[in-house]
Amino acid sequence: MALHPELRKQFGDSVLSQEHEYLIENCFLHYTTKKNEILLQKGAVARYVFFVIKGCLRVFITDEDGNESTRFLILENNFGTAFPSFILHEPSNAIVQSLGTSELLMLSYQDREKLFQEIPCWESVYRKSIERDYIASIQRIESFITLNAAQRYESLLKNNPRLVQRLPAKIIADYLGINRETLSRLKSRK
Amino acid sequence: MALHPELRKQFGDSVLSQEHEYLIENCFLHYTTKKNEILLQKGAVARYVFFVIKGCLRVFITDEDGNESTRFLILENNFGTAFPSFILHEPSNAIVQSLGTSELLMLSYQDREKLFQEIPCWESVYRKSIERDYIASIQRIESFITLNAAQRYESLLKNNPRLVQRLPAKIIADYLGINRETLSRLKSRK
Numbered sequence: 001m002a003l004h005p006e007l008r009k010q011f012g013d014s015v016l017s018q019e020h021e022y023l024i025e026n027c028f029l030h031y032t033t034k035k036n037e038i039l040l041q042k043g044a045v046a047r048y049v050f051f052v053i054k055g056c057l058r059v060f061i062t063d064e065d066g067n068e069s070t071r072f073l074i075l076e077n078n079f080g081t082a083f084p085s086f087i088l089h090e091p092s093n094a095i096v097q098s099l100g101t102s103e104l105l106m107l108s109y110q111d112r113e114k115l116f117q118e119i120p121c122w123e124s125v126y127r128k129s130i131e132r133d134y135i136a137s138i139q140r141i142e143s144f145i146t147l148n149a150a151q152r153y154e155s156l157l158k159n160n161p162r163l164v165q166r167l168p169a170k171i172i173a174d175y176l177g178i179n180r181e182t183l184s185r186l187k188s189r190k
Numbered sequence: 191m192a193l194h195p196e197l198r199k200q201f202g203d204s205v206l207s208q209e210h211e212y213l214i215e216n217c218f219l220h221y222t223t224k225k226n227e228i229l230l231q232k233g234a235v236a237r238y239v240f241f242v243i244k245g246c247l248r249v250f251i252t253d254e255d256g257n258e259s260t261r262f263l264i265l266e267n268n269f270g271t272a273f274p275s276f277i278l279h280e281p282s283n284a285i286v287q288s289l290g291t292s293e294l295l296m297l298s299y300q301d302r303e304k305l306f307q308e309i310p311c312w313e314s315v316y317r318k319s320i321e322r323d324y325i326a327s328i329q330r331i332e333s334f335i336t337l338n339a340a341q342r343y344e345s346l347l348k349n350n351p352r353l354v355q356r357l358p359a360k361i362i363a364d365y366l367g368i369n370r371e372t373l374s375r376l377k378s379r380k
Contacts, residue, residue, distance in 0.1 A: 061332055061335055061336060063335055063336055064336075069335050071328070071331060071332070083321075083324060083325060083328055084325045084328055084329055087321055087325060088325065093332050093336060094332070116314070120310065123313040123314055123317060124306070124313055126317065127313060127316065127317040127320065130317065130320050130321060130324060131273075131277055131320060133324065134273060134320060134323065134324040134327065135273060135274045135277060135278065137324065137327050137328065137331070138261070138273055138274055138327065139274055141261060141327070141331065142251055142261070142283050142284070145251055145253055145259050146251060146253055146254075146283060
């Protein structure tokens with residue numbers, strides 16, 4: 001099996017030898033989830049970073065009363081995981097779940113390190129992915145402080161229109177930090 | 191002037207040639223702030239990433255009514271900036287301010303790129319700094335969802351005791367998302 005084209009795209013114009021392509025291909029495990037499968041339980045240590053080929057993963061946390069709060073979504077052609085747990089090897093606060101079924105490539109911490117050592121341009125590919133995630137995380141925090149519900153919905157619709165079409169209203173409302181009635185009202189205005 | 195020892199420490203065990211040390215030293219501009227100087231205004235584009243040698247920088251945003259909300263603090267021996275603006279070259283939502291006077295090393299976007307090209311281990315140094323910041327950002331979001339005010343204060347006291355001693359109560363309270371009366375009550379319990 002050749003290196004998945006969407007994963008290859010992450011390396012941009014970098015020249016990869018056949019040997020390097022083979023190494024990358026062998027480090028990423030292909031996995032198709034069950035419907036709504038939990039990929040990481042709360043309290044477990046995240047062993048993998050996920051690259052989503054098809055589908056979507058939700059990273060969420062729960063409070064003392066069991067209320068769920070969606071922290072972020074890992075969309076197609078993006079890397080992601082319960083990041084603090086993955087890097088620090090600590091039990092995860094967050095739960096990682098597939099929304100529906102997803103097709104994934106999974107990279108273990110050890111294999112991530114191996115790629116850093118063996119493939120110089122992997123540092124840059126991975127760093128840019130982290131930068132994007134970190135920016136998304138900051139923009140999300142800022143949106144909660146500077147935008148109202150309608151503006152947050154507008155922003156999501158502009159930046160991720162497919163998300164709004166594909167995901168259940170419950171998840172979208174939770175992601176935006178609004179209740180479902182408010183979301184229905186915002187949707188009906190369009 | 192030689193490479194600042196605290197900046198050198200960021201490179202860990204990596205061997206740096208004298209030429210590389212010289213290049214790094216020349217890319218980082220030394221700057222001492224005025225007291226409480228604003229280093230980046232809202233709406234301006236962040237041109238620099240800061241490395242704090244002495245002091246502390248506050249990154250905060252304001253809502254429509256001018257209320258300030260501290261998004262994060264850049265402590266000594268850490269890199270930081272208004273990150274989305276710096277990477278995307280877009281006007282910043284956030285304001286960067288020195289708390290008191292600070293001694294900084296400033297790296298422009300162009301010089302950051304130059305270091306990526308010239309000094310292979312810089313990718314790894316920088317990537318690890320971004321990972322730490324991203325983790326801190328996630329842990330902060332999670333703490334607002336999973337911990338109460340007292341637990342957030344405990345956590346800050348455990349992880350950054352110097353912060354609590356050094357910074358004005360107003361900033362600490364804002365950082366923890368609690369009011370000053372609650373903070374005084376928590377402090378007096380110790």
